[in-house]
Amino acid sequence: MKLIRKILFPVVPIYYVVTWLRNKLYDLGIKKSVSYDFPVICVGNLSVGGTGKTPMIEYLINLLKDDFKVATLSRGYKRKTSGFQLAGGLSDADTLGDEPFQFYNKFKNDILVAVDSDRNNGIRNLRNLEGKPNVILLDDAFQHRKVKARFNILLTTYSSIYTDDMVLPTGNLREPKSGAKRADVIVVTKCPYNLEVNTQNEIIKKIKPENDQHVFFSHITYSNAVFSSNTSIELKTLPNFTLVTGIANAKPLVDFLATYNLNFNHLNYSDHHDFSQQDILELQKHELIITTEKDYMRLKKYDILRPKLYYLPITIGLNDTQVFNKLIKDVVTPI
Structure with a gap:
């Protein structure tokens, strides 16, 4: 390259x-x-x-x-829909894209989340809502x-x-x-x-x-614990695990986890990687998977992964x- x-x-x-x-x-x-x-x-x-x-x-x-009254408006990179989409109960990473779905998953009771590649059209649609932002x-x-x-x-x-x-x-x-x-x-x-x-x-x-x-x-x-949909594990108590990342630069995350002297192997995919069925079958072989919050939004829909899947939150x-x-x-x- x-x-x-x-x-x-x-x-x-x-x-x-x-x-x-x-x-x-x-x-x-x-x-x-x-x-x-x-x-x-x-x-x-x-x-x-x-x-x-x-x-x-x-x-x-x-x-x-x-x-x-806050709204986020994104393009919805790599989503499988087109045009204006307002996040709702049936939304997922496929309909919104992983980052907008992360916003919705975390703040759905507090904000509106929408995607539209035409930002002006997205703004007009948001402002036409009854509870407009x-x-x-x-x-x-x-x-x-x-x-x-x-x-x-x-x-x-x-x-x-x-x-x-x-x-x-x-x-x-x-x-x-x-x-x-x-x-x-x-x-x-x-x-x-x-x-x-x-x-x-x-x-x-x-x-x-x-x-x-x-x-x-x-x-x-970085958080000092990893989370799933219903539980958490402190980093210092983690057993051997597999780190799965599909982000632009995973090195800071890898370096951070190394400070805990944790034992893990790293599967490093490209940014916004579209996980195939073969990828999922390979991941299913691992006993414990730690990933980023963004990647978790795409992976949690797979039932065979959910019991072993955790994410590490970050703030700035x-x-x-x-x-x-x-x-x-x-x-x-x-x-």
Whole structure:
């Protein structure tokens, strides 16, 4: 794959110009963006792969759900449905996609969860509901310029900051680095715990934020127990198990579990892996399976796996939490 990416380097300038021109047409108003008279908050990134959008959306849900009628709107990557879908009692990862189904599974009593590849259509459908939301969180929509969000949160990982990357196909960026100027907030995710201030300042210098942009740093916090639908097991008491992951980068999770000196083997699938029947039959041979919460959403529907299937929840912690929370609350609170 790396060799193919290098071979495709001559395509990089073409991809750069096409995506830059697209953004410029939106910036100049030649291509139209729709704005709304209620708060729409977008969470996204410049790069492909996992930057921590799901835990950031969950952080925002927890911050806002007690005071506002919140909805999440995602594309519904790899779902087996089309058009607008509102999560309900019959929903699963096939109808919504794994991340939206995770939101619904966790917050179904507090928020609305919807998917639509056309975000404007999704917003219209949500606002036409009898119990319409007054705050909509757009998941992975930074490049969806047809919607002009009131507030844009751009995520970039500590181990692969967008300033050190280039556009596809040789690099991982979906658009040129200049797209970061659209962000109101830039969050460097998956940082080491208690990242030193000097290191933070070095990263901020590298990012070179605009005068009106804020840069924050976040880290992943793993639970000290794994969970199934009706029970839990503390990590320190886990017997031998198989770790199953279908995420962009499983290394932080593997490293965390290693700190407990646990005995496990790791089955590492591609991001958003579509588990086949053969995969399920192979997994059924393992006595205990630990997986991510996202992968659990796809695997728990299989009866032969459910008794042995557990997930490890994660949350995020932010530096300057009060400042970040106030920025969000100021966006959604009427003046």
